[in-house]
Amino acid sequence: MEQASASGDAVACLSCGDSLSRQHNGVKCSQGHDLCTDCAKLYVENILSEPENKIPAKCSLCAVELNSIQLEMQMEPEQLEMYLMYKAMKIVDPKIDKVMSCPFCKYFEVWTIDNSANFFYCRKEDCQKGSCSVCFKEFKVPKGMAVTEDELEEMKSEGGMMSHYKCYEHKDIKEAWEDALEKGTKRCCPECKVGGVKDDACTHMICDNCNTTWCYLCGKKEANCDKSDPNGNIYRHNDDWNTNSKRCPMYLTQIGQVDGRWSTASDEEAKAFFHKLLTYKSLKNFFKKHKSKEFKNLCKVFPSVANHGLDLKELKRMDLTIIKR
Secondary structure, eight states: OOOOOTTOOEEEBTTTOOEEETTOSSEEOTTSOEEOHHHHHHHHHHHHHSHHHHOSOBOTTTOOBOOHHHHHTTOOHHHHHHHHHHHHHHHSOTTTEEEEEOTTSSOEEEEETTOOOOEEEOOOTTTOOEEETTTOOEEOOOSSSSOOHHHHHHHHSTTSGGGGHHHHHTHHHHHHHHHHHHHHHOEEOTTTOOEEOOOSSOSEEEOTTTOOEEETTTOOBGGGSOOSSTTSOGGGGSTTTTTOTTOOOSSGGGGGGTOTTSOSSOHHHHHHHHHHHHHHHHHHHHHHHSOHHHHHHHHHHOHHHHTOOOOHHHHHHSOOOSOOO
């Protein structure tokens, strides 16, 4: 436990309140908010629980970005590997680059988006596994530049390196399928596009990344929401929602009052139904672009797609209107 020096030149830990020396080894926010080493380690665990949403790390009080080097000093080696990978993902331009990681360890590389490589070769000394860049399954890597006859047979066998060329043939449609599913499982901030799922509170969202206020149901930021008072705040977006199709309720459980498909008993149940609607709407767009034969071929190549667990017959007959007023 860190303690302040006898001189009284001290600060307090933002989390636990302990008195610290100004030269403490924890994390120091540029606005004067400090975390002791114990609380900093807990904070590291917190950001790595949702790295795609919580990196770059920000002060929990003033939202100023924290010193990355100070954070890294609090991390265990495995935590550091994960942190650096997600940090790289935030830095790269998604229009140009993509982060490719080894499925079996924390090693990663930044590839250009138009990289046509079929295979990923881990360069970490204690891993060095080969994997398909589409299905992520492992294959044996030849030991040297000169491939032996046995290695060639292994490469040609089912599950061998060369069998994964068929994965690459279906790469684009597989990515489209996964993108369609992902759109149904979360809502993204309309400003910075960081995604997540709401808790059991109201539909008014404040993005942790850019502080934008927006509506979880319609997905619009406060300035673009239809309101009873155009100059009012997001609460005016909830007025007359049950009769005005441009407005949204404050709570998902309220929708069941006018649309019997929605649960009025539990926010979790209502949220699950909402995301089911989003998923089916997204998949409907997917099947407009891709023929059923293409999807059947995709299922043959990728068992993970074939085992999607969705009722596609229900998709065809289900009314996907968000709120039936």
